[in-house]
Amino acid sequence: MNGEWVDFFKALADSNRLKIVGLLAEKSYSVEELAALLKLKPSTVSHHLSKLAQAELVRSHAESYYSVYELDRAVLEEKARALFSQAGLSAVAAEVDMDAYDAKVLRDFSRRDGRLKTIPAQRKKLDAILRHVARSFEPGIRYSEKRVNEILSRYHEDTALLRRELVGSGLMKREDGEYWKVANE
């Protein structure tokens, strides 16, 4: 989940909350003081602080009448560090469905019976279709051109085009008139 990151950025995505963080970076303040400095009502500041606290950016402790808030630099630095790293960035997108694009192209170009309405002319869409078609071939098996055409004819009558593109895209190989599927992954 990227919820933790969203909380972090949402917490800082407000002008007044940024000012609070800026102020707390210099010293600790009570809610009342922050309200006076920012010209906001204490209830509003309290609301802002609870968002910052939810993101673990601030902590508070009681001090006589006041709750004194202080900045938690460690969390800030940890997040800043992650922004640098490739892994940290990519983790943010972890739950994206990487096959959704292929699925959409396939839907757009297929009939109910699974045959292709047309063969897409555009490179990226053609590639998506080819990846799909290639699943009809078993890895490790050598197919005659005749057999390849049989299988491809389930998708579209222009088997020559499909065959040529499969080889051209590197999904399949050809040698001595025989074809085989390149191991995927």
Add this chain to the structure above:
Amino acid sequence: MNGEWVDFFKALADSNRLKIVGLLAEKSYSVEELAALLKLKPSTVSHHLSKLAQAELVRSHAESYYSVYELDRAVLEEKARALFSQAGLSAVAAEVDMDAYDAKVLRDFSRRDGRLKTIPAQRKKLDAILRHVARSFEPGIRYSEKRVNEILSRYHEDTALLRRELVGSGLMKREDGEYWKVANE
């Protein structure tokens, strides 16, 4: 202004925009591809990308039919770096009115004529009042106790209390029955 920072955080304060950044961290994508991957309409993705572009986090270039978007790592790293530094953090709060708290306390405790309704018992509020009262004394001049009381009586009848607190707080000094103001700043 902290507008630049607000733009930065606002740009990333959305789950789908975070996913976009995560995806672009691995490779470039067209609007259409991103829309398919995120299961959003192209118009929505376009909107998200324009926010990211406004924060200078992404750039686009035309490529045949498509606008291909790519991540600008430099901006991301520059911001991340600033999050570490004291100066960077404090800069965020640059335009906060640091005297607003004192002004509020003063307002709360003063009558229209400038005299004090009461002398605040709470430390922080008393300090704010004392800073105000101390402005009635010129630095570099030595005052007799009688003269000090005269001046303080403009604010409140309990001049002894004010005098004692001014010295106690370090705003004024006393020696041989004479008083003077400590240079501020």
Add this chain to the structure above:
DNA sequence: AATCTAATTCGATAAATATCGAATTAGATT
């Protein structure tokens, strides 16, 4: 030149949220 196609802009709508004032709570001071 005519036609396609992806991208963008625009208008509308529904959901999220910043702000305030009133009521309540939690703690400290007397």
Add this chain to the structure above:
DNA sequence: AATCTAATTCGATATTTATCGAATTAGATT
């Protein structure tokens, strides 16, 4: 125990904004 005080919570409101579909635009392909 009784009283104060700052903080918090709650309810209401106005603003912002995420999303979509329709219309338009900008570019490339034919």
